[in-house]
Structures are given as C-alpha cells and as structure tokens.
Amino acid sequence: MDVYEAVTSRRAVRRFTDRQVPKEVLARVLSTAAWAPSASNLQPWHIYVLTGAPLAELKKRAGERLAAGDPWDEPEYQQYPTELKSPYRERRSAFGEQRYGALGIPREDIEARQRAASANWQCFGAPAALFCYIDRDLGPAQWSDVGMYLQSVMLLLRAEGLHSCTQMAWAKYHRTVGELLSPPGELILFCGMSIGFEDGTADHVRTGRAPLDETLTVVDGC
C-alpha cells in the first residue's frame, strides 16, 4: 500500500470484528511510528497498549459507569472551545448529521445518539486499544507532535490491513483508564485509539471534507 492509499483509506472505523491483532504486527507498527517527527525531538507521546483481559476489564468498568449514569470525570484539558465559532460549528454539525444519519438516527433523537456514542467505551468491539498520554507541562507544539505520532500509527495500521478510531471520548473516563494503567501523575490522557480489523458487514459513511479552498491558500509565485 502506498502512502496515498494509506491516507485516503484511513477513516474512523466504528465497528470491528473480534479477530485478534497479532502482537508482532502491533510491535512493528508502534516501533515504526516512533520515527514520527517532533519539535527538538522531544517525542512527547506516552503510549499504553491494552489487549485481552485488561482491555476487557476496562470495557467492563466503563460500561458499568455508563449504565450507572456516572458523570464524566472532570476534564483535564478542554476538548473544544465553549462557543465553537463558524465554520467549525457548521462542520461539527455536518459531521453529526453524517455519522448519525448513516445509522438512521434523526437529529432530534438525542437518546439514540447517546446510545450509539456509548460504543466508544466498548472500543467499538476492537480487540486492541492504545491510550495516548502527554505531560501536563507541555504546550500546543507538543500536542501537535502527538497528533503527528498518532497519524503515523493510523497509517501504519492501514499498511497492515488494520483500521482504527481515535477517541477523545476516553478522556471523559480518564480515571477508569488510569485505574488500569497507573500512569505517572504528571501525565494527562489525551485520547484512546481502538485498533482492529473492520467489520465489513457494517454500513459506513465516508466523512466528507470542506471544499479545499476553505482550508488551503496557494500563493503562486510562478
């Protein structure tokens, strides 16, 4: 698979089979992703991988919290501005329409949307997940480094025939994740990432993108 195909075939997959991800494949992907760039080579990502019984335990605990109507943990970072301005607000609602529309859930059916979103905390059925932490003392440039690392992981997973879904949703249960992983206190959970083989029987929507001229400006000097 070439890089173009890896980039365009990567998408947020939200239904996985229970087929195990071979340990050596995960090891190959994660050791290669470590070559991701970072400003001054700080390599600010702290990655934990969970499979098998510990992941099952995490899903169980998260499921129990959800069923009990437990409030989310206090946020350790702000996921979105309180007031999302244009054009981001419109893009977010277009995404919601696409994601939930594909599941036949109308806009006003908040409960059905919440039910669909709850699959986040079962890793959408994936048999493997990684959890990405960053030191709370680091700033925007290092968060951006972490993004490059995560995209590297996702593209390498495509090269191995695997799919993924990055999930900030896990930050809402960072205490439960922390109970299983015991990360040092200076780390913040940025996100989880479900990893596995796609359940190809499920319908999926290819989330669109804004017209390129909204996000790209070329100043052509020729």
Ligand SMILES: Cc1cc2nc3c(=O)[nH]c(=O)nc-3n(C[C@H](O)[C@H](O)[C@H](O)COP(=O)(O)O)c2cc1C
């Ligand atoms: C940092 C980050 C956090 C995300 N968090 C979630 C999440 O919690 N749950 C989810 O279902 N998708 C999540 N996504 C997936 C995005 O919704 C998805 O990438 C976006 O809608 C574009 O769709 P595509 O990845 O299929 O192209 C996240 C993506 C990123 C990059």
